[in-house]
Amino acid sequence: xxxxxxxxxxxxxxxxxxxxxxxxxxxxxxxxxxxxxxxxxxxxxxxxxxxxxxxxxxxxxxxxxxxxxxxxxxxxxxxxxxxxxxxxxxxxxxxxxxxxxxxxxxxxxxxxxxxxxxxxxxxxxxxxxxxxxxxxxxxxxxxxxxxxxxxxxxxxxxxxxxxxxxxxxxxxxxxxxxxxxxxxxxxxxxxxxxxxxxxxxxxxxxxxxxxxxxxxxxxxxxxxxxxxxxxxxxxxxxxxxxxxxxxxxxxxxxxxxxxxxxxxxxxxxxxxxxxxxxxxxxxxxxxxxxxxxxxxxxxxxxxxxxxxxxxxxxxxxxxxxxxxxxxxxxxxxxxxxxxxxxxxxxxxxxxxxxxxxxxxxxxxxxxxxxxxxxxxxxxxxxxxxxxxxxxxxxxxxxxxxxxxxxxxxxxxxxxxxxxxxxxxxxxxxxxxxxxxxxxxxxxxxxxxxxxx
Amino acid sequence: xxxxxxxxxxxxxxxxxxxxxxxxxxxxxxxxxxxxxxxxxxxxxxxxxxxxxxxxxxxxxxxxxxxxxxxxxxxxxxxxxxxxxxxxxxxxxxxxxxxxxxxxxxxxxxxxxxxxxxxxxxxxxxxxxxxxxxxxxxxxxxxxxxxxxxxxxxxxxxxxxxxxxxxxxxxxxxxxxxx
Numbered sequence: 001x002x003x004x005x006x007x008x009x010x011x012x013x014x015x016x017x018x019x020x021x022x023x024x025x026x027x028x029x030x031x032x033x034x035x036x037x038x039x040x041x042x043x044x045x046x047x048x049x050x051x052x053x054x055x056x057x058x059x060x061x062x063x064x065x066x067x068x069x070x071x072x073x074x075x076x077x078x079x080x081x082x083x084x085x086x087x088x089x090x091x092x093x094x095x096x097x098x099x100x101x102x103x104x105x106x107x108x109x110x111x112x113x114x115x116x117x118x119x120x121x122x123x124x125x126x127x128x129x130x131x132x133x134x135x136x137x138x139x140x141x142x143x144x145x146x147x148x149x150x151x152x153x154x155x156x157x158x159x160x161x162x163x164x165x166x167x168x169x170x171x172x173x174x175x176x177x178x179x180x181x182x183x184x185x186x187x188x189x190x191x192x193x194x195x196x197x198x199x200x201x202x203x204x205x206x207x208x209x210x211x212x213x214x215x216x217x218x219x220x221x222x223x224x225x226x227x228x229x230x231x232x233x234x235x236x237x238x239x240x241x242x243x244x245x246x247x248x249x250x251x252x253x254x255x256x257x258x259x260x261x262x263x264x265x266x267x268x269x270x271x272x273x274x275x276x277x278x279x280x281x282x283x284x285x286x287x288x289x290x291x292x293x294x295x296x297x298x299x300x301x302x303x304x305x306x307x308x309x310x311x312x313x314x315x316x317x318x319x320x321x322x323x324x325x326x327x328x329x330x331x332x333x334x335x336x337x338x339x340x341x342x343x344x345x346x347x348x349x350x351x352x353x354x355x356x357x358x359x360x361x362x363x364x365x366x367x368x369x370x371x372x373x374x375x376x377x378x379x380x381x382x383x384x385x386x387x388x389x390x391x392x393x394x395x396x397x398x399x400x401x402x403x404x405x406x407x408x409x410x411x412x413x414x415x416x417x418x419x420x421x422x423x424x425x426x427x428x429x430x431x432x433x434x435x436x437x438x439x440x441x442x443x444x445x446x447x448x449x450x451x452x
Numbered sequence: 453x454x455x456x457x458x459x460x461x462x463x464x465x466x467x468x469x470x471x472x473x474x475x476x477x478x479x480x481x482x483x484x485x486x487x488x489x490x491x492x493x494x495x496x497x498x499x500x501x502x503x504x505x506x507x508x509x510x511x512x513x514x515x516x517x518x519x520x521x522x523x524x525x526x527x528x529x530x531x532x533x534x535x536x537x538x539x540x541x542x543x544x545x546x547x548x549x550x551x552x553x554x555x556x557x558x559x560x561x562x563x564x565x566x567x568x569x570x571x572x573x574x575x576x577x578x579x580x581x582x583x584x585x586x587x588x589x590x591x592x593x594x595x596x597x598x599x600x601x602x603x604x605x606x607x608x609x610x611x612x613x614x615x616x617x618x619x620x621x622x623x624x625x626x627x628x629x630x631x
Contacts, residue, residue, distance in 0.1 A: 010586045013564045014571075018479035019486050025496045027474040030503045037504060341537065 047267070051240055054417055054446050061411035235280060236450045237270040237352075241402070243424055243443025247294060249385040258383045260294015260340060264426060264441050266402075268371075270352050272449075278356035286348045286371050288400065290426055294340040294383055304330050340388055342380030344428060346398045348373025356408065363408040365418050367447075371400040375428060382437050391430070398428045404445060416449040455519045462510045470507060477520060478503070481527050487571055487583045488531035498534060502527040528588060532598055535580055570620045578613035585610050 242265050249257035265288065272282035308326040313319065348371035355366045375396045381388045404422030411417045422445050427438030453461075453472055461469025481502055485495035506526050513522050571579060580599065584590040585606070592610070596603040 010567065011589065013567055014483070014487070014587050016480065017483045017564055017568065019483035020479065021482045021496050021499065022492070025478075025482075025500060027471050027478075030474065030500050030507075031470070033500055034504045034507060339536065 047240060051446055054411075054448060057411050058409050058417045058419075061409065061417070233274040234452060235272040235274065235282075236452060237268075237272055237282075237284070237447055238450075239266075239268050239270070239418075239420075239445055239447035241266040241268075241404075241420070241422055241424065241443065241445030243422065243441035245439060245441045247292075247383060247385055247439075251386075252299075254386055255300065256296060256298050256386055258294055258296050258340065258385055258388060260292055260383055262290065262292040262439055262441060264288060264290045264424065264443070266400075266424065266445075268350055270350060272352065272354060280354040280356070281352070282354075283349060283351050286350045286373070288346050288348065288371070288373075288426075290342075290344040290346075292340070292342045292380070292383060296338050296340055296383070296388055298336045300334050300336070302332050302334050304332050306330065340381050340383050342382050342391055343378070344375055344382075344391065344398075344426075345377040346373050346375045346428075348398060348400060350402075365406060365408050365420075367402070367404045367406075367418075367420065367422075369400075369402040371398070371402065373398045373400070384437075384439075389433075391428075392432050394431075396428045396430060398426070400427065401425045406445075408449075411448075414451040416451075418447040418449060420445040420447060456515070459510055459513055459515075459519060462507060473506070474503065477523055480520070481523060483568075484524055484527050485531060487568070487587070488528070488535065488580060490576065494534075498527070498531055502530050505530060524588065528584065529598070532580065532584075535576060536600065566624065570617055573620070574613055574616055577609050578616060581606050581609035582613035582617075 242263070244264075245262045247258055247260045247262060249259070251257065266286060267288070268284055268286035270282050270284035272280040274280050306328045308328070310324055310326070312322045312324050314322055350369050350371045352367065352369045354368075357364055357366070375398055378391045378393060378396070380391060382391050383389075402422055402424045404420035406418050406420035406422075409417045409419070421442075423440060423442050425438060425440040427436055429436045453469070458469050458473055458476075462473055478499065482495060482499050485498040485502065486492070489495040489498055502523075506523055509526070513519065571582065574582060581595055584595045584598070585592065590598070592603050592606040595601075595606040599606070
């Protein structure tokens with residue numbers, strides 16, 4: 001029977017053969033498996049979306065910050081001037097047609113004392129009052145604020161007439177300069193303040209729109225990025241880190257060589273406490289995966305014997321044929337290859353130390369972390385350049401160390417984004433052989449820090 | 453229900469169609485998986501994985517072949533991936549060994565189950581190539597590409613498989629069918 005006939009014979013016999021299977025295999029089981037697979041994919045998608053989202057939010061945050069910097073700078077500049085130049089303030093008192101700029105500047109002790117009867121009440125009121133755009137917009141260019149105008153009059157607020165009382169602002173500036181820093185950004189972000197028309201007409205002492213350049217006192221601008229300035233000392237950090245490493249043995253003389261890639265993904269949540277001087281310490285929970293794929297190659301030399309034979313006709317009578325055997329030996333290099341793969345899933349309890357510092361106008365962070373933990377799931381063979389060995393299946397102790405440095409970007413009030421190029425050393429201890437295996441991988445990570 | 457209706461229903465995630473697809477082909481696919489895998493459990497896992505893949509990728513089926521052929525191909529690819537992940541070492545034999553003769557008529561006298569058992573008992577490399585070449589009808593070139601081996605290795609694996617089967621037949625028939 002020729003090959004084709006045999007094959008068609010077999011095909012006919014086996015092609016339509018039906019085999020029964022166990023009860024555990026059913027349509028429902030397949031559907032469950034499919035659901036699980038989908039769910040797993042769904043779990044991966046959010047983490048990717050979160051990372052992508054963080055980048056977008058970070059980018060938008062940067063844009064937003066850049067857009068809003070001008071009025072903020074202006075506000076800080078002018079207020080610092082008005083506080084530090086009492087002479088200018090005096091001028092403001094003399095001028096009866098004073099604008100709001102002058103009104104703000106009138107925060108001199110004299111004025112404050114002349115209204116001492118209501119000062120304590122005003123202090124309370126000023127701290128809770130908010131200047132709304134409508135109130136300011138209604139102010140006409142030549143508007144004169146009467147000295148008798150009470151900032152506490154609810155009618156004036158409700159009518160939206162004549163803006164914030166200069167005195168109340170003055171009191172706030174004069175008596176509580178620290179409050180200005182807190183109140184100003186919200187004050188400065190009002191739409192009205194972005195309107196050059198409104199700025200020019202009201203003046204308000206915030207900025208001269210004709211000026212294109214404002215001097216920012218040294219350290220004032222940078223200071224707002226300093227996490228130490230935030231109110232609470234506690235931070236929640238969530239981070240996703242990835243890294244990879246190529247394992248390759250270039251030495252052709254080695255019998256066994258491995259060519260492979262290793263990847264890791266680590267996620268952690270940490271609770272950090274600011275202990276001062278930009279240092280944070282804390283701990284939390286971490287989950288990590290380490291995956292390796294590759295190929296092993298064994299190069300061996302084999303001795304081969306070849307026997308050639310030929311018939312030699314001896315023409316001398318009696319004529320006869322003699323078979324001659326010719327044996328040759330050769331050395332052949334035989335290469336055998338195979339595939340390698342491993343996976344280690346682990347949980348750990350990271351101990352973290354962070355140090356924040358300013359470099360130029362950018363805030364940076366150095367992070368060091370030690371992750372003692374335990375494997376959850378292992379499979380395959382762990383490899384190095386010249387050897388590989390199966391990973392034991394029972395739980396193993398792990399110890400990872402991570403080091404990273406990266407810029408810190410404020411993405412929203414109390415939220416910071418840290419971009420972290422990092423280096424992570426993974427180790428696990430094989431209790432059977434007593435051997436500790438490990439590799440250092442480099443990669444990139446993103447952390448989000450929330451001050452609460 | 454026609455094949456087209458079945459496929460369209462499955463794409464729509466219609467449970468009735470999906471169940472019908474399972475009822476219609478699962479036992480055949482199981483038989484295929486059994487021929488490639490080392491054990492019943494492994495074959496059952498492969499069957500379920502194959503069906504997950506089939507349900508997920510039915511939208512890619514272009515009706516250029518029968519649905520069963522396409523499903524078999526998906527299952528074969530899955531089994532091959534499993535074998536490849538197992539780091540199997542493929543060894544070659546010389547052409548002389550390949551040309552050794554067999555008495556293939558012996559197959560005619562065997563029952564399907566006997567052949568199946570013999571095929572299952574083959575070493576993984578022989579079995580894979582034998583299944584792909586003799587039963588699924590792939591060419592040695594295709595097999596070489598799919599398994600990542602030389603065409604010569606595929607031929608030699610097939611030849612060895614046939615040789616082992618021959619020996620088993622001789623054993624089972626008490627040597628009566630031996631050449």
